[in-house]
Amino acid sequence: MKKRLLIIPARKGSKRIPNKNIKFFCGKPIISYSIQAALKSKIFNKIHVSTNDVRIKKILKKYKMDIDFFRPNKLSGDKIGLIDVFKFVLKKYESSGYKFDEIWYLAPCSPLIETLDLKRAAKYFNKNSKFNFMLAVSEYSPPIQWAFEKKNRGLKPKFSKYSKYRSQDLTKMFYDTGTFGAFKSSYFSGTKQNLIGFNIPRYKGIDIDTKEDWLMAEKILKSKK
Numbered sequence: 001m002k003k004r005l006l007i008i009p010a011r012k013g014s015k016r017i018p019n020k021n022i023k024f025f026c027g028k029p030i031i032s033y034s035i036q037a038a039l040k041s042k043i044f045n046k047i048h049v050s051t052n053d054v055r056i057k058k059i060l061k062k063y064k065m066d067i068d069f070f071r072p073n074k075l076s077g078d079k080i081g082l083i084d085v086f087k088f089v090l091k092k093y094e095s096s097g098y099k100f101d102e103i104w105y106l107a108p109c110s111p112l113i114e115t116l117d118l119k120r121a122a123k124y125f126n127k128n129s130k131f132n133f134m135l136a137v138s139e140y141s142p143p144i145q146w147a148f149e150k151k152n153r154g155l156k157p158k159f160s161k162y163s164k165y166r167s168q169d170l171t172k173m174f175y176d177t178g179t180f181g182a183f184k185s186s187y188f189s190g191t192k193q194n195l196i197g198f199n200i201p202r203y204k205g206i207d208i209d210t211k212e213d214w215l216m217a218e219k220i221l222k223s224k225k
Helices: 029-043 055-061 082-097 115-127 185-189 211-224
Strands: 004-009 047-051 102-106 134-141 148-151 156-158 174-184 196-198
Touching: 004 029, 004 082, 029 047, 029 055, 029 102, 029 115, 055 185, 082 185, 082 211, 102 185, 115 134, 115 174, 115 196, 174 185
Parallel strands: 004 047, 004 102, 134 196
Antiparallel strands: 102 174, 134 174, 148 156
């Protein structure tokens, strides 16, 4: 049975939505949704919330969890890549004798991701064993080939040769939702990246970065209830 580490990266210091990770969303701190989905899936041997925010420790106590170690300030800036954070966490656990086959991450502000999504993704990743990196992706709608760019206050087709194509005649394109993903441990040993996408519905792929994202996600969750 595969041993999986899940990292929930939740640094403090959000600028667009202050205290975003612990802000109440439909009655409870938004990070609670990711924690609960992960716990209920029962597919992770270790769940680590990577944070520099001591207030998250109180939230974790409700789920009989703790923070094994805090994220250092040098890895808590808004320009720090998540890969550096994942490497730090993995190294800390390995130095304590832990070994994992897969390293997963789940965004703290992805309240529409459910336990079943994680379980299905785990099966999918296991089935496609030649890949060492998996992203949760959604399909662009409308097609990205119809994109415009602003130029001199006007609009210009970014890909003009596709502007008259029907959507069904265009190649499907996907984007990284930012909600969750997984790596095989070999990825962090210098093995060449071999990426696969796990498709999720667009409405679940909202990784909340703006107030508009927040309001949209709230409406979706309330409608599901």
